[in-house]
Amino acid sequence: MASSAVRSGFWDGPLGYAQAWVVAFASLVVGLGFHFAIGYDSPAGMGAVLWMAWALLASMLVIGRAMRTSQVVQWITGIPFAVASTSLVGAIALVGGVVPQSVVQGWGAPSVWSAWPFLMALFPMLANLLGSIGKRSWPLNYSNVLYILSHAGLAVAIVGGAVSGATLERKTMTLFEGQPSQLAEDAQHRQTKMPFTLTLREFRMDTFPPTLAIARRDASAPDGAHVVNGSSFLKAGALERIDGYKVEVLEFLPKAASVGSRWISVPWKTASPAARVRATAPDGERFEGWVSCGGVESSGAALELGPDVALAMPRPRPRKFQSSVDVDHGGTRRSVVVEVNGKATVGGYDLYQLDYDVAMGAASPYSVIEVVRDRGLPVVYLGMAMMLAGATLHLWHGIGGRK
Amino acid sequence: MTAVALWLGATAAYGVDALSSRKSRWALVADLLMALGAVCGIALIAALWHNLGRPPLRTLGETRWWYAVAVPTLGLLLGWRFQTRAMNALACLMGAMFATLNLQHPEAMDRTLMPALQSPWFVPHVVVYMVAYSALGLSSLIAGWTLVRSLWAKKALSPSDVDLPHRLVTVGLPLLTCGLLFGAFWAKEAWGHYWTWDPKETWAFLTWFAYLTYLHVRLRHSVRPALNLGLLVVGFATLMLCWFGVNAMPTAQESVHTYTRD
Ligand code: HEM
Numbered sequence: 001m002a003s004s005a006v007r008s009g010f011w012d013g014p015l016g017y018a019q020a021w022v023v024a025f026a027s028l029v030v031g032l033g034f035h036f037a038i039g040y041d042s043p044a045g046m047g048a049v050l051w052m053a054w055a056l057l058a059s060m061l062v063i064g065r066a067m068r069t070s071q072v073v074q075w076i077t078g079i080p081f082a083v084a085s086t087s088l089v090g091a092i093a094l095v096g097g098v099v100p101q102s103v104v105q106g107w108g109a110p111s112v113w114s115a116w117p118f119l120m121a122l123f124p125m126l127a128n129l130l131g132s133i134g135k136r137s138w139p140l141n142y143s144n145v146l147y148i149l150s151h152a153g154l155a156v157a158i159v160g161g162a163v164s165g166a167t168l169e170r171k172t173m174t175l176f177e178g179q180p181s182q183l184a185e186d187a188q189h190r191q192t193k194m195p196f197t198l199t200l201r202e203f204r205m206d207t208f209p210p211t212l213a214i215a216r217r218d219a220s221a222p223d224g225a226h227v228v229n230g231s232s233f234l235k236a237g238a239l240e241r242i243d244g245y246k247v248e249v250l251e252f253l254p255k256a257a258s259v260g261s262r263w264i265s266v267p268w269k270t271a272s273p274a275a276r277v278r279a280t281a282p283d284g285e286r287f288e289g290w291v292s293c294g295g296v297e298s299s300g301a302a303l304e305l306g307p308d309v310a311l312a313m314p315r316p317r318p319r320k321f322q323s324s325v326d327v328d329h330g331g332t333r334r335s336v337v338v339e340v341n342g343k344a345t346v347g348g349y350d351l352y353q354l355d356y357d358v359a360m361g362a363a364s365p366y367s368v369i370e371v372v373r374d375r376g377l378p379v380v381y382l383g384m385a386m387m388l389a390g391a392t393l394h395l396w397h398g399i400g401g402r403k
Numbered sequence: 404m405t406a407v408a409l410w411l412g413a414t415a416a417y418g419v420d421a422l423s424s425r426k427s428r429w430a431l432v433a434d435l436l437m438a439l440g441a442v443c444g445i446a447l448i449a450a451l452w453h454n455l456g457r458p459p460l461r462t463l464g465e466t467r468w469w470y471a472v473a474v475p476t477l478g479l480l481l482g483w484r485f486q487t488r489a490m491n492a493l494a495c496l497m498g499a500m501f502a503t504l505n506l507q508h509p510e511a512m513d514r515t516l517m518p519a520l521q522s523p524w525f526v527p528h529v530v531v532y533m534v535a536y537s538a539l540g541l542s543s544l545i546a547g548w549t550l551v552r553s554l555w556a557k558k559a560l561s562p563s564d565v566d567l568p569h570r571l572v573t574v575g576l577p578l579l580t581c582g583l584l585f586g587a588f589w590a591k592e593a594w595g596h597y598w599t600w601d602p603k604e605t606w607a608f609l610t611w612f613a614y615l616t617y618l619h620v621r622l623r624h625s626v627r628p629a630l631n632l633g634l635l636v637v638g639f640a641t642l643m644l645c646w647f648g649v650n651a652m653p654t655a656q657e658s659v660h661t662y663t664r665d
Contacts, residue, residue: 079619079620079622079623080623082619083616083619083620083623086612086615086616086619087616089612090609090612090613090616093605093608093609093612094609096600096605097602097605097606097609111600112600113600150580161598168596170595170596340593341592341593343592343595350595352594352595354595370595372595372596374596377591377597380597384584384587384588387580387584388580388581388584390580391577391578391580391581391584392577392581394573394576394577394580395574395577395578395581397573398570398573398574398576398577399481399484399574
């Protein structure tokens with residue numbers, strides 16, 4: 001009897017942080033309960049709970065408006081509740097930021113972000129967010145519109161994210177040069193047929209011009225050598241100082257093959273660059289010879305500068321990965337170019353350059369294209385645009401120094 | 404490289420300024436030196452950009468230069484806007500510290516820029532972030548300093564002690580939001596999805612949330628300066644972890660960003 005009196009006292013009094021923390025903590029407990037009771041293997045069970053949660057959350061929009069004078073609704077849509085519920089979400093995100101995924105999987109969840117405790121921790125936060133949006137939805141004065149832009153923007157983006165999460169199609173297609181393919185594979189290696197056929201015409205990898213580096217044997221270094229990189233791109237006549245050595249490029253062949261101890265220019269696409277260089281040590285001793293990073297056809301060459309020191313040419317860094325692809329979509333044919341940071345769109349799917357045979361470099365016989373369809377994207381972008389507008393206005397006030 | 408020499412001059416100027424900004428008759432001289440330092444810093448970045456043939460925003464060292472330049476520049480501009488010199492000395496010290504750090508550990512120049520970074524979003528994303536970090540960094544530095552001073556002098560804090568750091572947050576937090584959103588747009592273009600809870604993204608989210616928490620607590624409890632200032636310090640700790648610490652976390656190996664690996 002006594003304890004229930006204390007209890008009701010706790011919930012009857014002015015509702016504040018203490019009660020908000022209890023609710024946040026309770027959501028965590030419920031999340032843990034679902035973690036063990038429902039788990040992650042039953043999409044139907046998970047779906048049912050999530051739909052119910054979304055329905056409750058949507059009703060918060062109305063409740064926040066209609067019952068805005070009620071003490072309880074004031075509390076749920078107020079700042080203490082916001083602080084407690086976002087802190088909990090932050091705390092779980094912190095776990096996700098520190099604990100590797102493999103460990104989380106050991107606990108039974110696919111990842112922190114789809115784990116029940118995280119999903120349930122979002123619930124009070126979204127209840128607060130949506131309730132307060134309802135509360136502030138009218139009158140449409142400036143302060144409320146600004147409020148709606150940042151808060152509803154975030155809510156819309158999260159809803160869009162949920163739609164994405166539920167409907168996202170993200171598959172890969174491995175294309176070999178000249179071979180038409182319609183098959184895509186998802187993360188679980190299940191194959192599906194796409195509504196279009198792709199044929200890789202050519203995979204291209206452009207690189208930056210090569211540079212030189214001095215490597216010293218060093219057992220304590222990660223790769224057994226301490227490397228000092230030069231910075232200038234190779235060309236005949238280039239002169240630079242690397243790690244105390246004066247290095248001069250006497251001859252530079254962008255595409256070369258070795259013949260005995262010499263290198264000659266060749267026209268093959270995949271040939272490696274080579275350079276004849278002269279290095280002058282700090283004590284004045286001179287070394288001259290060929291260096292090359294090597295490639296598919298030839299192994300590399302380095303110039304020995306002493307028992308534990310050598311001048312070498314690291315593999316040039318990639319500048320561009322690009323696949324030219326022929327598309328056959330319901331009988332209409334066209335060609336598209338897919339590159340990193342340059343997607344193509346086919347039949348509602350976005351195509352991204354994902355991978356290639358790293359060992360073969362430019363000579364990679366295949367290219368991996370990622371195909372993505374995300375129906376939540378327009379919603380997410382709408383939310384992000386609202387947040388951007390809100391942030392711009394907030395920035396304006398911040399700089400203007402007015403409230 | 405001549406730019407580095409220029410910067411040393413600017414650093415010296417910042418040092419003189421930091422010493423002298425207390426005395427009011429020196430304040431104008433100090434302002435002038437600070438402005439000169441800022442100009443040198445901007446020239447340095449321009450020179451770096453030119454020499455590398457790409458925006459110098461790729462490595463931690465390069466972003467540190469932006470930070471070293473942006474902190475004093477922003478301190479000066481916002482100080483002028485807000486009619487206060489209270490943050491100038493700290494801004495100078497911070498700029499000088501970051502510049503010295505960079506001079507102590509010169510990085511080998513690398514002129515290459517991997518394909519994933521060759522995006523129109525690259526420059527706005529990183530620059531907005533660096534300016535946001537500068538405003539928030541200054542804010543938290545002032546907050547920490549104010550806290551320490553009040554503990555030392557055993558003097559109670561007054562709500563007006565939070566004014567300046569708070570105004571810096573009202574500039575920095577919207578910029579942080581923009582940086583985060585630009586990052587999401589870019590990720591969609593480069594990797595096919597706008598948010599993947601990559602460790603870097605997770606920490607960016609945590610930083611954002613930490614400052615949001617500060618903002619909302621302050622909205623409700625503007626009369627609790629110690630709480631407000633303390634939260635700002637927490638926010639900055641998160642920011643530093645996000646910027647420099649992520650590579651050292653146990654989660655660091657999981658980046659899905661294939662093309663960012665060398
Ligand atoms: C997108 C980032 C956010 C920004 C820029 C932001 C900014 C603000 C600002 C400026 C206010 C005061 C506005 C006014 O009273 O007119 C406010 C209030 C509030 N915020 Fe946020 N906020 C953000 C995210 C959130 C989140 C994630 C939550 C909780 C889940 C939240 C919950 C609240 C609540 C409950 C209020 C008080 C509303 C009221 O009682 O009228 N906010 N926020």
